[in-house]
Every structure is written in C-alpha cells, then in structure tokens.
Amino acid sequence: MLDLLNLPGIKPVDIRTQNKSIVIVAEMVDDTIPLCPDCNKPMHKHGKRSTIFADTPMQMQPVRLEIKRPRYRCESCGKMTSPELTFLDEKRRATKRLVDAIRQRCLGATFRAIAEQTGVAVNTVKNIAHDLIEELEETVRYETPVIMGIDEVNLAGGYRCVITNLATNSVYEMLEYRTQDHLKPFFKELPDREKVEWVCTDMWRPFKRSFAEYLPNARLVIDKFHVVKMASEALEEERKKYQAELNKEERIYVKKSIRWLTLKRPDNLSPTEREALAIVRLKIPELSVAHDIKEEFFKIYDEPDRESAENAFREWEECLPGDKMPRFRDLAKTVHNHYEDIFAYWDAPFKITNAYTEGLNGLIKMSNRMGRGYSYEIIRAKTLYSEEARKVGSGVRPTRGKVEYGPYIPTLVKIVEDGKPD
Ligand SMILES: [Zn+2]
Known part of the structure; x- marks a missing residue:
C-alpha cells in the first residue's frame, strides 16, 4: 500500500471511510523485540494495542489514525512497554503535525470550525489555543510606543x-x-x-x-475626538429641544434627519444636504445659534498653533450666550479643568x-x-x-x-x- 501517511516508524495497512472521516489503519514498520529497560533482557510479545489519533485532514475530511502497536512484557520484572512514536501527542490523541496545524489556525478561525474540519474535540482545540497564547505571552515582544x-x-x-x-x-x-x-x-x-x-x-x-x-x-x-464630542453632545441637547418646531411638510422637505445635518461638518455635506441644513437653520434660529457654537468649537482644532488655538477658544467662550445652553458652558468648564492637557495637542511633534x-x-x-x-x-x-x-x-x-x-x-x-x- 502506498505510504500516504509519511510518518516515521509506521506504515498504512488499511483505509476506510467511517462517519464522514477517513480511517487509516497503520502498523509498526520495525518489530524488533526490545530489551527491558530495567533488566536489560529481551522482552516477550504480549498482544497488541490499538489506539486512535486524529491526523491532518485529507480531501477536506477528518483523518483518524488507528495505530496498532505490539505490547512487550518482561518475564523477570513484569514491566510492560509499547514502542513510542515521536510524532504523536499522546496527551491530545493527535499527531503533532495536526496540533501544529491547529496552532497555526486557532487564532484565526473559530474553534468549532477547526473541530469540525479535524475531528478533534472543541475543548482540545481550546486547550491548544490556550497553550499557544501562553507561549505567545512569553515570546512576543512589541516595541514600547514613543x-x-x-x-x-x-x-x-x-x-x-x-x-x-x-x-x-x-x-x-x-x-x-x-x-x-x-x-x-x-x-x-x-x-x-x-x-x-x-x-x-x-x-x-x-x-x-x-x-x-x-x-x-x-x-x-x-x-481631540473626546473633546469635540462634547460639543456635539451639547448641540444634540439643543436639537432635541427645537426639532419639534418644524411642521410635517417642512420635515418631509428636510428629509435627512436634523441630527445628521447638524452633527456633520458642513464641508462633508452634499449640496442637497447643505440646502436642507439652510432651511433648518432658517426655521429654527435657536438651533442655528447652537450649530454655530458647535462649529466654532470644532474650528479651534483647525488652528495651526497653540497660541491661535488658545485665542480661538477664548473668543468662543466669550461668545457663549448668557445662561442659555448650559451644556456648552459645561464644555468650557471642562476645557479649563484640563487646559494644559488639551492644548498640549499643539505642542506634540504631530497631531x-x-x-x-x-x-x-x-x-x-x-x-x-x-x-x-x-x-x-x-x-x-x-x-x-x-x-x-x-x-x-x-x-x-x-x-x-x-x-x-x-x-x-x-x-x-x-x-x-x-x-x-x-
Ligand atoms: Zn525487566
């Protein structure tokens, strides 16, 4: 029979399909009688044992390897041995090459899919993955970020x-x-x-x-995004207050949600969206004020250097309307609370x-x-x-x-x- 296994020490003697798996029966190539490791005397044959191991899939089907190994017994001390096969992972009941293949794939595919493809239990795949992760923890080192x-x-x-x-x-x-x-x-x-x-x-x-x-x-x-997000949130608060002021026809004409129109940066709006925004701003003057305040806040980040950014913020704060729109006031307060760390943005070597x-x-x-x-x-x-x-x-x-x-x-x-x- 053609050796389709290519595993050292065993040769295939039979092949069959069983439960959607390929079962390959294999025997030892070498049947020399070993010496007892303790007594150093030749041992005696003592039956055979057959163990099943999972191996790498063939023709997209799981492969089960049925290995028949002789058992030997020492007549003097009673010790029993069986030939060892180095390509086996006895603990996992799989060939080492299959365990390697699973290691290669277990962080990329689902455990279930791997289990189905290989005929190995999901838990075994999981264990292999955990061992791999432990190893990666020990060996993989990334450069500390500057x-x-x-x-x-x-x-x-x-x-x-x-x-x-x-x-x-x-x-x-x-x-x-x-x-x-x-x-x-x-x-x-x-x-x-x-x-x-x-x-x-x-x-x-x-x-x-x-x-x-x-x-x-x-x-x-x-x-930056955590800072400007607060301006968007403040605008949202205002938008919810005034949105209801549009009548039904106006809303239909505006089509796009007002939320979307006002939150987006105007440069990113299409011509139609820009028109719709213009209508919203015209119909709801209070919202248009809030929209301007939000936009002016975003523009602080367009400033090229720290000094102009600080000036832009000061001007923005001075233009806030009295006791209206408390969320924008809160934003101003937050900026003051984190002033150094926020404006450090302009001190960094790049944005x-x-x-x-x-x-x-x-x-x-x-x-x-x-x-x-x-x-x-x-x-x-x-x-x-x-x-x-x-x-x-x-x-x-x-x-x-x-x-x-x-x-x-x-x-x-x-x-x-x-x-x-x-
Ligand atoms: Zn012995």
Missing part, C-alpha cells in the same frame, strides 16, 4: 483598555479593564518606559494618576489622536460572529497576535534585529469588516 494611546473599546462583553502605538497605528497591549489596578502594574512592568514621550487619552483622571508615577518622560495630551482606536470597537463583531464561549482572553489574543495584522510595520533593523510594533489597526479592522477572521 507615542502611546490609551483608550476604551467595547470588546468581548465589556469595556477593555487598549494601549496603542499612535506613531505606527498598531495595538501594543490590551488590559482587561482600565482601572488603576490594571493600569498601574502595566506601567510599572513596561519595558523601556522612559521611552514614552506622549500619552494620548480621554479626560478620565485615573489615567494620569496611573502613568505619572511610572513614565518619567511622558506628557499627556487629551484626545496626535486616538481616532484609529475607535475602529477597534468593530472587533466586537468578530467575537459575536465567532459565537459565545469566547473569553476576553481569546479575543485579546486574536487581536494582539493576529498574524496578518502583524506583518505590517514589522521589520529587521540592522542594529537591533527583528522589530515589531504590534498588529496594524487598519488591517485588524479590515479583517473584521471582510468577515474573514483568517
């Missing part, structure tokens, strides 16, 4: 803390929660922590407390934002598609160790050898959007 983003992303059933490299747009690390209990040890253990020059995050205070102690050279910059990290929220789709039963740990590993996304931006530097910055966020997002986790 410009670090810290953000929250809704992932695997909760808000997770994502640490990114904003210069390379890659994920550096993921923490289960963004509490000080998780952040402090992270910063404390961070290799080359003196390298971090900038940290970009939202206005959540504990961040600052967590890293100030451990990152001696880092400056905080509050993420630092966490905009890309937001895209990671889409990873929740991945965990949903993969079905329940995926722990945070697995989602984290699938994100952090994605082979495809790790290809981008990594390379070899002549002085330092292999350098990696972590999975590239646009690739991660694309993998999720294409619905092709592997």
Whole structure:
C-alpha cells in the first residue's frame, strides 16, 4: 500500500471511510523485540494495542489514525512497554503535525470550525489555543510606543483598555479593564518606559494618576475626538429641544434627519444636504445659534498653533450666550479643568489622536460572529497576535534585529469588516 501517511516508524495497512472521516489503519514498520529497560533482557510479545489519533485532514475530511502497536512484557520484572512514536501527542490523541496545524489556525478561525474540519474535540482545540497564547505571552515582544494611546473599546462583553502605538497605528497591549489596578502594574512592568514621550487619552483622571508615577518622560495630551464630542453632545441637547418646531411638510422637505445635518461638518455635506441644513437653520434660529457654537468649537482644532488655538477658544467662550445652553458652558468648564492637557495637542511633534482606536470597537463583531464561549482572553489574543495584522510595520533593523510594533489597526479592522477572521 502506498505510504500516504509519511510518518516515521509506521506504515498504512488499511483505509476506510467511517462517519464522514477517513480511517487509516497503520502498523509498526520495525518489530524488533526490545530489551527491558530495567533488566536489560529481551522482552516477550504480549498482544497488541490499538489506539486512535486524529491526523491532518485529507480531501477536506477528518483523518483518524488507528495505530496498532505490539505490547512487550518482561518475564523477570513484569514491566510492560509499547514502542513510542515521536510524532504523536499522546496527551491530545493527535499527531503533532495536526496540533501544529491547529496552532497555526486557532487564532484565526473559530474553534468549532477547526473541530469540525479535524475531528478533534472543541475543548482540545481550546486547550491548544490556550497553550499557544501562553507561549505567545512569553515570546512576543512589541516595541514600547514613543507615542502611546490609551483608550476604551467595547470588546468581548465589556469595556477593555487598549494601549496603542499612535506613531505606527498598531495595538501594543490590551488590559482587561482600565482601572488603576490594571493600569498601574502595566506601567510599572513596561519595558523601556522612559521611552514614552506622549500619552494620548480621554479626560478620565485615573489615567494620569496611573502613568505619572511610572513614565518619567511622558506628557499627556487629551484626545481631540473626546473633546469635540462634547460639543456635539451639547448641540444634540439643543436639537432635541427645537426639532419639534418644524411642521410635517417642512420635515418631509428636510428629509435627512436634523441630527445628521447638524452633527456633520458642513464641508462633508452634499449640496442637497447643505440646502436642507439652510432651511433648518432658517426655521429654527435657536438651533442655528447652537450649530454655530458647535462649529466654532470644532474650528479651534483647525488652528495651526497653540497660541491661535488658545485665542480661538477664548473668543468662543466669550461668545457663549448668557445662561442659555448650559451644556456648552459645561464644555468650557471642562476645557479649563484640563487646559494644559488639551492644548498640549499643539505642542506634540504631530497631531496626535486616538481616532484609529475607535475602529477597534468593530472587533466586537468578530467575537459575536465567532459565537459565545469566547473569553476576553481569546479575543485579546486574536487581536494582539493576529498574524496578518502583524506583518505590517514589522521589520529587521540592522542594529537591533527583528522589530515589531504590534498588529496594524487598519488591517485588524479590515479583517473584521471582510468577515474573514483568517
Ligand atoms: Zn525487566
């Protein structure tokens, strides 16, 4: 029979199909009688044992390997042995090459799909994945970001803390929660922590407390999008108050939702949308005032340098209407409370934002598609160790050898959007 197995020490003697699997029966090639390892005397044949192992699929079907091995017994001491086969993972009842193939794929495809393709139990796939993750934890090291983003992303059933490299747009690390209990040890253990020059995050205070102690050279910059988002939220509050003032015909004419029209930057509106916005502004003067205030706030970020940005903010604040529109007043207050960290935006070597990290929220789709039963740990590993996304931006530097910055966020997002986790 043709040796389609190509495994050392055994040869196939029979093949059959059974329950949608290919069963290959194999025997030992060498049947030399061994010596007892204790007594050093020749042993005696003592029947045969047959064990079933999963092997790599053939013709898209799971393969079960039925290996018949002789058993030997020592007449002097009673010891029993069976020949060992180095290509087997006895614990997992699978060939090592199958375990390797599963390791290669387990972070890309669903455990269930792999189990179906290989005939291995889902739990075994899960165990292989956990072992792999443990190894990756030990061996994979990404370069500490010089410009670090810290953000929250809704992932695997909760808000997770994502640490990114904003210069390379890659994920550096993921923490289960963004509490000080998780952040402090992270910063404390961070290799080359003196390298971090900038940290970009939202206005959540504990961040600052967590890293100030451990990152001696880092400056905080509050993420632009978290700041302007408050202007949008303030506008929304006003919009809800006045929207009802349009009559039915006017609403039909406006078509697009007023929310959409007013929240979008005017430059991004189509000519028709711009016309619709003009009508809304004409019909609801109060909303048009609020809309202007929001727009003027956004424009602060268009300023080229810190001084003009600070001036623009001052002018904006001076133009706020008395005691009306309290949410915009709150926004002004928040800017004052975080003044240094907000205007640090203009001190950084380039315009630092966490905009890309937001895209990671889409990873929740991945965990949903993969079905329940995926722990945070697995989602984290699938994100952090994605082979495809790790290809981008990594390379070899002549002085330092292999350098990696972590999975590239646009690739991660694309993998999720294409619905092709592997
Ligand atoms: Zn013996």
